[in-house]
Amino acid sequence: MSSCTPKILLNQVAIAFGKRLVVQDISLSLHEHDLLCIVGSSGCGKTTLLRAVAGLIPLRCGHILLDGVAITSPNPQMAMIFQHFGLFPWKTVRGNIEYGLSVQGRRDRDGTVMRLLKVMGLSEYAQCYPYELSGGMQQRVGIARALAVQPEVLLLDEPFSAVDAITREMLQDQLVQLWEDPQHCKTTAILVTHDLDEAILLGDRIVVLCGTPGRVCLEVDVPIPRPRTPQDIRFHPAYPQLRRHLWEALHGSHVEHQVRNYN
Numbered sequence: 356m357s358s359c360t361p362k363i364l365l366n367q368v369a370i371a372f373g374k375r376l377v378v379q380d381i382s383l384s385l386h387e388h389d390l391l392c393i394v395g396s397s398g399c400g401k402t403t404l405l406r407a408v409a410g411l412i413p414l415r416c417g418h419i420l421l422d423g424v425a426i427t428s429p430n431p432q433m434a435m436i437f438q439h440f441g442l443f444p445w446k447t448v449r450g451n452i453e454y455g456l457s458v459q460g461r462r463d464r465d466g467t468v469m470r471l472l473k474v475m476g477l478s479e480y481a482q483c484y485p486y487e488l489s490g491g492m493q494q495r496v497g498i499a500r501a502l503a504v505q506p507e508v509l510l511l512d513e514p515f516s517a518v519d520a521i522t523r524e525m526l527q528d529q530l531v532q533l534w535e536d537p538q539h540c541k542t543t544a545i546l547v548t549h550d551l552d553e554a555i556l557l558g559d560r561i562v563v564l565c566g567t568p569g570r571v572c573l574e575v576d577v578p579i580p581r582p583r584t585p586q587d588i589r590f591h592p593a594y595p596q597l598r599r600h601l602w603e604a605l606h607g608s609h610v611e612h613q614v615r616n617y618n
C-alpha cells in the first residue's frame with residue numbers, strides 16, 4: 356500500500372434491498388486516523404452504509420476498499436459499535452471487554468482490559484453484568500470492547516443516542532481523549548450521528564446524506580483545531596456558519612452536492 360492510498364475508499368456505492376435503492380452514488384475517502392462523521396435524516400441509509408463498510412451487506416454498484424482491497428465480508432480489523440450497545444448479557448463487564456482479545460488468542464489481555472476499565476471509569480464494575488449497569492455505562496463497555504482489539508477501523512452507529520445529555524457529553528469527551536491517545540493513532544473512524552454539535556466536536560470531516568435514496572449533499576472539513584471542547588467549538592468564529600450550512604443541508608428539501616471549505 357502506498358502512503359497516499361486511502362485507508363477506506365467508497366467509490367460510487369449504491370445499496371438496495373430488493374428493488375428499493377437505499378443509498379446511491381456515494382463516494383468518500385478516509386486516510387489513516389481520519390474521523391468522518393455522517394449525519395442525515397432518519398431512514399436515509401446511514402446504518403446501511405456503515406454496515407456495508409463493515410462488510411455485512413453486499414453492494415448493488417460501486418466498491419468499498421480497505422487499504423486498496425475490496426471489502427466483501429466482515430474483517431477482523433474493523434470493530435462496530437451499535438446504537439443499542441450489543442453487549443453479551445451473559446458475560447461480565449470484564450468478559451465483554453476481553454471477548455475480542457480472547458477470540459484473537461491474545462495472552463496480554465489483562466493489561467489491556469485493566470487500562471480500558473480505568474479509562475472508561477469502569478474499574479469498580481468489572482464483575483457486574485450488563486443488566487446491572489446504566490445505559491451510559493453499558494455504552495462505555497461497548498466502546499471499551501471495540502477498542503480493546505485496537506481495530507484499524509472503528510464504525511460507530513449513533514453511539515451516544517440512547518443516553519441522557521450529561522452522559523453523552525461525558526462519553527464524547529472520553530472518545531475525544533481516546534482518539535488523541537497515541538495507542539489509537541492508527542485508528543480510522545466513521546461515526547453516524549443525528550447531533551450536529553457532536554459531529555462538529557468529533558469529526559475531522561462531516562458528510563450530510565439526504566434524500567431517498569440517500570446521497571451525499573454536503574461534505575465539509577471541520578476547521579476547528581484539536582484538541583476541542585464543546586466550549587471551544589461554540590466560540591470558534593467558523594462555528595455559526597458551519598452549523599448553519601449543516602442544518603440547511605439536513606433540512607433542505609433539495610441541496611446539490613457541495614464541498615465547502617472554511618479555512
Ligand SMILES: Nc1ncnc2c1ncn2[C@@H]1O[C@H](COP(=O)(O)OP(=O)(O)OP(=O)(O)O)[C@@H](O)[C@H]1O
Nearest residue numbers: 372373377395396397398399400401402403404549
Ligand atoms: N435489512 C433490511 N431489509 C430491508 N430494508 C432495510 C433493511 N435495513 C434497512 N432497510 C431500509 O433501508 C432504509 C435505510 O435504513 P437505515 O437503517 O440505513 O437508515 P438510517 O439512516 O440509519 O436511519 P436512522 O437515522 O433512523 O437510524 C430504510 O428505509 C429501511 O427500512
Ligand SMILES: [Mg+2]
Nearest residue numbers: 401402403512
Ligand atoms: Mg440508523
